[in-house]
Amino acid sequence: MFTDLTSETVRENCTAAGRLSAGGGLEYNPSPIESLIFGSPNLREEKSSNFTLGVVFDTEEMNGYFPGRLRIGADAYRMVIDDYIVPVDASRVLADCYESENLSHAFCGQSASTRKLMIQRDPSTGRLISVESTYINQGRETLEGLDIDLQYVADLRDDGLFGIIDEFSFVGRYTLNHRVDWQPEPGGETLDYLGTAKFPRHRFQFGISLAWVM
Numbered sequence: 607m608f609t610d611l612t613s614e615t616v617r618e619n620c621t622a623a624g625r626l627s628a629g630g631g632l633e634y635n636p637s638p639i640e641s642l643i644f645g646s647p648n649l650r651e652e653k654s655s656n657f658t659l660g661v662v663f664d665t666e667e668m669n670g671y672f673p674g675r676l677r678i679g680a681d682a683y684r685m686v687i688d689d690y691i692v693p694v695d696a697s698r699v700l701a702d703c704y705e706s707e708n709l710s711h712a713f714c715g716q717s718a719s720t721r722k723l724m725i726q727r728d729p730s731t732g733r734l735i736s737v738e739s740t741y742i743n744q745g746r747e748t749l750e751g752l753d754i755d756l757q758y759v760a761d762l763r764d765d766g767l768f769g770i771i772d773e774f775s776f777v778g779r780y781t782l783n784h785r786v787d788w789q790p791e792p793g794g795e796t797l798d799y800l801g802t803a804k805f806p807r808h809r810f811q812f813g814i815s816l817a818w819v820m
Contacts, residue, residue: 619704626709626725628732640726640736641696644719650743653688674760674774681753689743696737699724746792750785770818778812 620628660681694713703714703725717724717738726735759775786805788797799805 613705615707616704619706619709622709624709625723625729626703626714626727628727628734639696639734641739642736643693643695643739643741644717646718646740646742648718649691649741650689652691652743655686657684658682674758677755677757679753679755681755683749683751683753685747685749687747690745690747691741692744693739693741695739699737699739745788745790745794747789748785748787749783752782752784754780754782771816773817775815775817776812778810781809781811783807783809 619626658681660679662677662679664675664677666675699713703709703711705711706714713724715724716722717740719740720738722738724738724740726737727733728735756778757776759773761773763772783800783805786799786802788799789795790797801807
């Protein structure tokens with residue numbers, strides 16, 4: 607089913623004769639399709655370069671004022687991952703294939719894993735039967751940021767807070783994301799993911815635990 611946003615390339619590929627033709631009518635068919643995902647023998651290992659600079663302050667007693675042990679650590683980091691392994695779902699397989707000139711994209715052909723066609727259609731009606739998904743190496747990811755960790759543990763067995771609590775502990779982490787870039791193609795456009803739900807600029811995590819003996 608075409609819309610006003612459907613490109614001319616997609617229209618031509620869908621109506622062209624051949625095993626990938628969607629049929630002349632292109633009527634919407636709610637029938638379910640089979641979607642399978644396989645690995646790929648063509649995958650390369652990811653390559654990563656990392657730089658980390660850290661400092662730690664650790665003391666068993668807080669200058670005699672408070673019982674317990676305080677540990678504060680800060681780590682600045684820069685991580686670059688090349689040949690990032692990403693999953694390719696069925697919708698992208700279809701989009702990349704039908705948006706390519708003359709159905710020239712690799713997704714229009716055979717799967718490197720099963721040696722079967724990645725897109726299967728009914729030859730008599732053009733109805734979509736199955737789509738095979740896979741994994742590919744794609745692009746570069748760059749992460750830069752700062753982690754600050756704080757841990758405080760107090761042994762209260764001698765004092766016993768209210769005569770009940772034996773140990774108190776606090777663990778917290780603050781993360782400052784400074785840079786989160788994704789470049790799908792070498793030399794191509796760089797996408798900025800900083801400030802998204804997955805990569806907020808600021809993130810706080812903490813936990814408190816109490817221990818006692820009944």
